[in-house]
Amino acid sequence: MKAWEANIRKVVPYVPGEQPKDKDVIKLNTNENPYPPSPMVREALRNLNVDQFRKYPDPAITALVNELAGYYGVKPENVFVGVGSDDVLAMAFMTFFNSSKPILFPDITYSFYDVWADLLNIPYETQKLDENFQIVKEDYLKDNGGIIFPNPNAPTGVLQELSVVEEIISKNQDSIVMVDEAYIDFGGESALPLIEKYDNLLVVQTFSKSRSMAGMRIGYAFGGEKLIKYLNDVKYSFNSYTMNQTSIDLGVACVQDKEYFENTVQKIIKTREWTKEELKKIGFSFQDSMSNFIFATHESRKAKEIFEALREHKIYVRYFNKPRIDNFLRISIGTDAEMQQLIAFLKDYLR
């Protein structure tokens, strides 16, 4: 080791799902939306004024904050926008998790949480999901420095009832509770209305899944005015211009097309329900998913082996070589045609 290496911050980074160069791949590994963004986004892109690129973008991201506030029926002071929900969550970890007590999150969950906690020196304690991958709410009723969990959870797809979510928030009013709702539009009930009742709640959502805009990197959060102010103070202390002007403009257009958004989500839910039935017929089992993916295990064949066979056949799904979930595949919901190809291959392979 070189002498200068002693003073270097060494971290184990988060590993995102693969983005293959090959266009022929059926890509069911990163929970992207299989449908393009709204035609209104295409139109907004066509009308984009390139001259504006010489100027810095609006640091307050006012246009998108206002559009989201209008859409969700809250005040602009209740909305924070960032570069994907990963950016929003990272800022929120920095802002809200500063206690010497450990933050709490599930043992099986979004694998960025422990990475941010390690990066920011936040102590944490994971809480074991039960054998059906459900949160044991009593585990979240102990002294803590903050709480975060996705609802529906990732990579399990399991949705917690809003009453359970509310109980965790209401019994932890001395710390911040973050509900990561990256997948909430695919059938769950959002905790958003609870921000009026609880000033310790932050609800985080994204354009990456239900709104088909993962490539534009837009995430947002709702909370009481005080929380959003604290979050913006940290953001402005880190980087004033987090969002580029193109993402802001296209994000606004996306939110304006409510009908397209709702139709796309309904199509994905329909395909998901069809896929569930087909997977059951060929020996897979899973907890009921309310997200745009299914987390499934097979009765006789090893997940890793199926994962590799699929990959060989240019169908990419996600496999996590981690305790408790190393015999599961996370399969994102694609188009009907893609899911039919997946099922056809599996039927043949598992014979």
Ligand code: PMP
């Ligand atoms: N939260 C969860 C639970 C996720 O699965 C993801 C997707 N990787 C994110 C947040 C981040 O998504 P994005 O940064 O694209 O908004």
